[in-house]
Amino acid sequence: MRFLLLTGLWFGASAWAQSSAVSSYLATESVIAKAGLLANIGPSGSKASGAVSGVVVAAPSTNPDYIFTWTRDSALVFKAIIDSFARGEDATLRTSIDQYVAAQKIQQQVSNPSGTVSSGGLGEPKFNVDLSAFTGAWGRPQRDGPALRATALISYGNSLISASNTSYVLANIWPLVKLDLDYVAANWNQTGFDLWEEVNSSSFFTTAVQHRALRQGAAFATALGQTASVAGYTTQAANVLCFLQSYWNPSQGYITANTGGGRSGKDANTALASIHTFDPTAGCDAATFQPCSDKALSSLKVYVDSFRSIYTVNSAVASPGAVATGRYPEDSYFGGNPWYLATMAVAEQLYDALIVWKAQGSLNVTSTSLAFFQQFSSAVTVGTYASTTATFTTLTTAIANQADGFVAIVQEFTPSTGSLSEQYSRSNGAQLSANDLTWSYASILTAVTARNGLAGDNWGAAGLVVPSSCSTSGTGSSSGGGSSGTVAVTFKVTATTTFGENIYLTGSDDALEDWSPTSTLILSAATYPVWSITVNLPASTALQYKYIRIFNGVTTWESDPNNAFTTVASGTQTLTDTWR
Ligand code: NOJ
Ligand code: NOJ
Numbered sequence: 263m264r265f266l267l268l269t270g271l272w273f274g275a276s277a278w279a280q281s282s283a284v285s286s287y288l289a290t291e292s293v294i295a296k297a298g299l300l301a302n303i304g305p306s307g308s309k310a311s312g313a314v315s316g317v318v319v320a321a322p323s324t325n326p327d328y329i330f331t332w333t334r335d336s337a338l339v340f341k342a343i344i345d346s347f348a349r350g351e352d353a354t355l356r357t358s359i360d361q362y363v364a365a366q367k368i369q370q371q372v373s374n375p376s377g378t379v380s381s382g383g384l385g386e387p388k389f390n391v392d393l394s395a396f397t398g399a400w401g402r403p404q405r406d407g408p409a410l411r412a413t414a415l416i417s418y419g420n421s422l423i424s425a426s427n428t429s430y431v432l433a434n435i436w437p438l439v440k441l442d443l444d445y446v447a448a449n450w451n452q453t454g455f456d457l458w459e460e461v462n463s464s465s466f467f468t469t470a471v472q473h474r475a476l477r478q479g480a481a482f483a484t485a486l487g488q489t490a491s492v493a494g495y496t497t498q499a500a501n502v503l504c505f506l507q508s509y510w511n512p513s514q515g516y517i518t519a520n521t522g523g524g525r526s527g528k529d530a531n532t533a534l535a536s537i538h539t540f541d542p543t544a545g546c547d548a549a550t551f552q553p554c555s556d557k558a559l560s561s562l563k564v565y566v567d568s569f570r571s572i573y574t575v576n577s578a579v580a581s582p583g584a585v586a587t588g589r590y591p592e593d594s595y596f597g598g599n600p601w602y603l604a605t606m607a608v609a610e611q612l613y614d615a616l617i618v619w620k621a622q623g624s625l626n627v628t629s630t631s632l633a634f635f636q637q638f639s640s641a642v643t644v645g646t647y648a649s650t651t652a653t654f655t656t657l658t659t660a661i662a663n664q665a666d667g668f669v670a671i672v673q674e675f676t677p678s679t680g681s682l683s684e685q686y687s688r689s690n691g692a693q694l695s696a697n698d699l700t701w702s703y704a705s706i707l708t709a710v711t712a713r714n715g716l717a718g719d720n721w722g723a724a725g726l727v728v729p730s731s732c733s734t735s736g737t738g739s740s741s742g743g744g745s746s747g748t749v750a751v752t753f754k755v756t757a758t759t760t761f762g763e764n765i766y767l768t769g770s771d772d773a774l775e776d777w778s779p780t781s782t783l784i785l786s787a788a789t790y791p792v793w794s795i796t797v798n799l800p801a802s803t804a805l806q807y808k809y810i811r812i813f814n815g816v817t818t819w820e821s822d823p824n825n826a827f828t829t830v831a832s833g834t835q836t837l838t839d840t841w842r
Contacts, residue, residue: 294680316365321696333407401455463522504732541723554615556631584667612665613712757841769807
């Protein structure tokens with residue numbers, strides 16, 4: 263009893279000390295972060311030399327060379343700026359925002375290696391800072407960019423509509439949004455490179471932000487009287503929501519980041535998707551993987567735990583202790599280190615969850631989220647806990663403390679200048695890779711907002727129902743470019759597996775990973791024992807494939823001969839197999 267009491271007091275005191283240290287760090291660091299972010303934006307940012315008006319330089323670094331503008335980074339950075347402007351925090355930001363809009367209007371029209379504005383060019387990931395095309399080899403296309411840009415622009419548009427500026431929005435913002443959303447509606451079912459520019463497949467972050475963009479795009483079009491666009495966006499949003507479910511790995515309790523890539527699939531991709539699709543009106547809805555949903559919380563724990571023993575700086579700290587986290591455990595870029603924006607995303611997801619639990623006055627523990635909650639109280643069981651219960655208080659206090667713990671890690675490895683690079687060393691926390699990464703600074707600002715209890719926007723996630731059958735066809739076969747000549751083929755195989763074992767697909771085409779046994783496509787077990795995956799393949803083509811199973815690092819191929827079939831000329835196709 264006395265021991266428990268002392269432990270409680272000690273815990274309370276150390277949590278309080280951490281909370282006030284984190285508050286004071288963030289008070290200072292958020293000022294540095296805002297200045298650091300603005301310094302990287304043209305034309306007048308002090309570290310943005312060469313960047314034209316409204317262009318966000320990813321980082322003023324020549325090694326690695328980040329003096330380019332990425333559609334993704336720029337949209338995430340401007341979303342943070344726009345939200346701050348819309349909350350009335352700083353009216354002077356309007357100038358930069360209008361410059362960003364003008365720059366994107368130009369950038370959308372620049373022909374580039376992914377195509378022209380009407381043939382897939384919107385999927386180009388990065389441009390030179392004078393807005394000319396970057397023509398070197400790169401992982402392209404990346405299909406999250408247009409969706410993220412649409413979301414940023416819609417947020418700005420909505421704030422202007424609230425200020426009775428609808429005609430301005432219709433003339434200056436809607437045309438850009440429409441181009442991006444038409445691209446998303448036409449191409450969401452096509453593969454592309456993930457947000458880390460490495461894996462060419464479908465990716466959870468990309469699909470999740472596409473879903474959000476289409477939903478809020480339908481509402482935005484309605485508000486502007488653009489009714490012709492509404493039905494298409496709504497129909498495709500439902501299809502995307504359906505596809506989004508397929509990333510969930512039910513046997514291991516996490517969201518698999520990519521359909522390809524041959525990795526564990528544990529990835530900051532999924533926490534980033536949760537925070538950038540947060541909608542407090544949706545509660546803890548799992549269909550949209552809200553930050554407090556059981557699936558997103560379970561996934562967050564699996565992701566965080568994957569870094570405990572691999573980074574020296576974590577000194578194998580056990581759960582629920584906070585640790586440094588990176589993009590994904592297998593990462594080797596610059597040696598594969600923790601990233602500030604990844605560690606901050608963990609904190610932000612937890613702060614978002616706390617906002618919702620407090621607003622709804624209760625918290626729900628399901629069998630899916632039980633392991634997450636048991637980190638904080640081993641005695642907790644499945645059930646709903648009202649805010650008047652001791653369990654609610656115990657859990658939310660411990661979770662707030664864990665969230666602050668992740669910020670405390672970032673604080674520990676922030677140099678005295680307050681500047682933030684992309685990575686910090688896995689062995690000693692020293693800064694690595696690009697210096698002054700604009701996205702790192704934005705990640706501080708959005709986490710501070712969530713820690714202060716300011717909720718994200720209502721983008722229409724509340725009450726969505728996942729359609730019972732999924733269609734995987736986009737609106738256009740060629741209007742967005744890059745999609746003509748491919749058909750969506752769904753592979754379904756009935757296979758009995760043991761816990762921890764997964765089924766993969768490999769075969770005789772690039773999109774089937776060219777028979778690679780290591781870089782293969784993982785199937786979804788959402789309808790176990792039927793495993794499935796949908797892959798875009800060249801139309802009217804004879805192909806061969808096999809399923810493989812991987813368990814404890816051991817790969818087992820299906821017996822010979824290869825499965826063979828010919829893809830249809832257009833539309834979609836389903837193959838139904840039994841493991842042999
Ligand atoms: C550069 C990309 O920006 C980065 O995400 C990736 O890890 C490396 N290329 C891989 O070489
Ligand atoms: C590499 C990251 O993997 C990618 O997400 C980012 O867009 C670029 N660096 C630029 O910051």
